[in-house]
Amino acid sequence: MEHKVDFLMKRYTSVCPDVRSRVNAATSELFDVTSDMYKFTSLHVIDNTGQAIATGPGPGLPAPFRAAATYFQIELRLVPWLCSLQTDIGIDQTKFPPSSNRAVYVPVPRVQNQMDVSITRQMVMDQAHHKEIIAAMVLE
Numbered sequence: 001m002e003h004k005v006d007f008l009m010k011r012y013t014s015v016c017p018d019v020r021s022r023v024n025a026a027t028s029e030l031f032d033v034t035s036d037m038y039k040f041t042s043l044h045v046i047d048n049t050g051q052a053i054a055t056g057p058g059p060g061l062p063a064p065f066r067a068a069a070t071y072f073q074i075e076l077r078l079v080p081w082l083c084s085l086q087t088d089i090g091i092d093q094t095k096f097p098p099s100s101n102r103a104v105y106v107p108v109p110r111v112q113n114q115m116d117v118s119i120t121r122q123m124v125m126d127q128a129h130h131k132e133i134i135a136a137m138v139l140e
Contacts, residue, residue: 045108045115045124046071061121069115074104 044052047068056062109116 044073066115
């Protein structure tokens with residue numbers, strides 16, 4: 001039986017063959033077990049103008065949402081209090097500046113000019129599933 005993460009990985013690589021290298025290049029600190037400088041904070045669905053799209057009320061994802069969905073924006077945040085051993089990077093440990101955030105944009109899997117139906121409302125709304133989406137993009 002195929003796991004959901006495996007299924008998603010196939011979808012991602014079909015629409016964006018270099019997705020793994022793109023995400024890994026931008027998030028290497030997140031997946032490096034020796035580093036805890038960055039942590040995952042959020043995932044948003046972005047349209048082609050760079051605006052976050054609201055899912056709206058009710059079950060499922062509405063057709064306009066699926067049609068407009070262009071990118072997943074994965075946001076990582078620098079965690080200064082976890083960087084005490086890395087003083088050379090000059091982090092002000094009393095602040096948490098917006099510039100410490102890092103966003104990664106990954107194309108949304110699309111079929112017939114809309115978001116693939118394998119991406120569900122629960123996956124978009126629930127942070128536990130956000131991590132599943134990210135895992136699908138970075139697994140070997």
